[in-house]
Amino acid sequence: MQSQVVRPFPKSAQLSRRPITIERLKKVSIRLLLWLIALMAILVSIIPFIWILLTSFKTPTDVFQYPPRWIFQPTLDNYRVIFFGKGMNFSLAFENSAVVTGASTAISVALGSLASYSLARLPLPGKRPFSYFVLFTRMLPTIALMIPLYILLTQARLFDTRLGLIIVYTAFNIPLVIWLLRGFFADFPLELEECAMIDGASRFGAFLRITLPATAPGLAAAAVFSAFWIWNDFILAFLFTQDKAVTLIVLASRFMEEEGVKWGQVGAASVIAVLPIFLFSILIQGYLTHGLLAGSIKG
């Protein structure tokens, strides 16, 4: 039985299976052109990051050098300032980001998968409007909800706390998880669960032991997407934190000062904010494509 859910990502490059194009590939000039375009794409993607990395090691004099210099005397001063300087607390911000992202992802994937399975499988009144609503919440401009949410959080004494952020992010993320997982659960063959139930498992037990493990790639994809946008989010963290629960991205934005922008420190902050995501994306690069495709097209 072929698993329709997800195909394993090919580790080696696949030759194009389209016979027409193989002819073209033999033309050297065409191949060269293709390689050139690919190279351009890589360069355009990478160079801005290289530049900000270089900037993070520059002294203020070097930053404002005209024309901009690629070779210069590097300094670790910017990193020192953002970690130990006044009013900055990068280690705390890093911790906050990690905890908030981890907890929100875990909780929203758990709750979202439950809800998504329920929507896909079980008889439920008002299913269709609910799934429309789920998509609708993704479209909301977050600004719309800010003032009422702000008042709510303040009254619940959750302003500037990690728990408050976690609750907000979880709530914002659950619709996304439901949306992503809907296709996975709908496609999972009913027979497997029912066989388990014949063997004596309860419905929920079948869900836990049969369905979930088989849709693990989908769950992983949902977790990856959730973690990614929560870590990178600015608006919610900016509005709902002050100094204790500040996240990394919010701190990175704090270098626009009264007089101007401290580019060296902006560079250092950006590098640190972006590094975990980069490492993470390199690791899960394979699953990203299929999770994206499977989740969104089946959705």
Next chain:
Amino acid sequence: MKAKKAFFALSFVLMGSMLVSACASPGTPTESPQPTQAQAAPTQAQAAPTQAQAAPTEGAVPPVTIVVSSGGFGNNMTVGIAMYKATYPDRQVNMIVMPHDSMYDKLMTQLTTHTGGVDCIPVEIPINLQTMNPFLEPLQPYIDKSPDLNFGQLLPPNIPAARYPYPDGQIYTIPVRQGVDLLHYRSDLFTAAGVQPPTSFEDMVTVAQKLKTPGLYPLTMPLKQGTYGVNSFLDVYHGMGGAGILNKDLKQAALGPTAVKALQWMIDAVYKYQIVNPTDLNSQIEDVFTNMEKGRAAMGVISSGNIYNLDPDIVAKGGSIGYAELPYDAPAAGNGGVYWAYAFGINKDSQNKEGCWDLIKYLASNAPQVQMAIQSGNGPSLGTVFTDPAYLASPFSSAAAATKLATTYALAKDPSPKYNQIVDIFAAEESSALSQKETAQQAIDKATSAINALLSGS
């Protein structure tokens, strides 16, 4: 199958530990803010001894939370707060640095929703007074029982609109930092070209033409769309005899022919006389500093409260800086540059009003004011600083004469509760005119009608 089981087990463990750590983190309301305070305490080298004393002590006075904006303001207050902590080791201060652009927004959001997390509130006077006053504690009772506060010396008395008793006669804030826009100029470049700082706007063009060399635009000013761009306009506008954007009763725009003349002069400076670099349309104060420092400009319009950035770098490179009043066409009282001040008020919802009062009273007293001026170039709000020997011996005192003179003629901004919106409206039109999308006359007309529409209460 085993791998999948392990995966789930691991994720449950992870989730559990995240939840536990989230609940036990310093970020939740069940814990006191003290553990994070030791990390957030800002210090400079000479305040190192107070680091050890920032450890929380049981039964001590609760910490005072004070907000400053990043950049110059934050740097200055750091010096003063460090001195406060050194003088009173058992008192704890939690200083929060907010980015300047969003500080007002965030503070107002907290004040209007009575969040109560901040004790000492920074107020830019006079423009924010009307909106922030309803949330601030009247200070007269505190002033009455503090004979050591040198109240009479705070703020030059001849700028009535900047006075903190506003508008009901009550006092709500204590000023700690003030500035007035001055003309900073590279005296070495001036000597080389054989010119003196200009005293009128026509003179400015002449002087600038003499200073012009390839790669140098003689005059630089912050023109980025926003508050500072509008400040630059106001500098020219005041010098030509204009007053505020609004008239005295704050109900109507008062932008007349003088405003058009001022805006036109600015447009001409960029495109006709070419003494201002078109890229200044995106310049903030930092860029003005840099231009002066790198010799890409010979004159800059910078506030007297921001000179800390300038001197050491230039002097180190063999340059020298002079300070002068901004040029003016009509030598009468009230033709000076833009005046601003920062003051602190006490949040009505604060749990620690006494502690906050002690802190802000201290920041407005002589010793900290002198040190803040000397160590980080703060524009003093206390008059006695200008005669202090330590201050006079410091490099910043060279600006003192020009500052005192300019302050005499400086004008504060319109203290309207809708000032932010008015600035946004005007800034958009100013930017439009400066980019030659419309004429100065059109810009002023559009701004006038938009501002009047706003004020007539829509």
Next chain:
Amino acid sequence: MAPHLRSIRCSLMHRSDRRLSILMVAPAIVFILAVFILPMAVSLQQSLTNLNMTTGESAAKFIGLKNYVKALRDPETLNSIWVTVSYTAVTVSAELVLGTVVALVLDEVIGFQRLVRTTIILPMMTSSIVVGLIWRLLWNADYGVINAILQEVGLPRPFWLGPGLAFSSVCLTEIWQNTPFVVLLVLAGLSSLPEEPFEAAAVEGASYLQSLFYITLPLLAPVFLVILLFRTMFALRAIEAIWILTSGGPANETMVYGLHIYREAFAYFNTGYASALSWILLVMMAIFTFLYNRALQLGT
């Protein structure tokens, strides 16, 4: 599994099923209720008043639909709608075209797939704020790399974030950030295309371009629709990078709707008006969702 058992359709107890299903959905519903529905209701109520946070709740009066009427006549709001619509249209179409081209190229390129894909997706993975910060430095007329390179080549150095150019610069930044998303989706779509149509076309002697336009692109239509939906959704809401780059731009040139709402809500504290603006956007989005679903149904 015993094959004969598979054919038995086990129809189990429906009642406990129903209970279970409601139980499983309940936690999610609670969250959504608390964080979405409740604030949305409050925001709707506020949009019908003239609430200004500085004067407080006590001074707020019910004014009915006046905010909405005002919004539709306010030149600043209308300007921001225009800016947002053009911004979305330009970036989404450019991303679609560029992304598809790059995906087609990458699909043919053999070797180094992993390296290429890893580097290509980096812009997409970066926070919008960081993207804004990076590009603010790059676009800088005096210290930016772009102008430095132009200078080397002898071209004039434009003022990228200044009047006239700010809109295009902001669009380019967004395109840079989000084209990888398109590339990834199209690549995945390409890899799941069936072979038969291509073999048939090869037999008939079709050229590459013919196969591209008559087979590949039509087969990728569902992918394009998904891309269109997602990118439009996000482009309509995008404010972070723009905020960092231009804060609304010289003379409101890049003042997108979201920034306009933010300004009204948090700089002027016209909460009632800002809520009305948000609800207008919400309604627009709802209409768009509806139309999109219709298109999907028609397509499949």
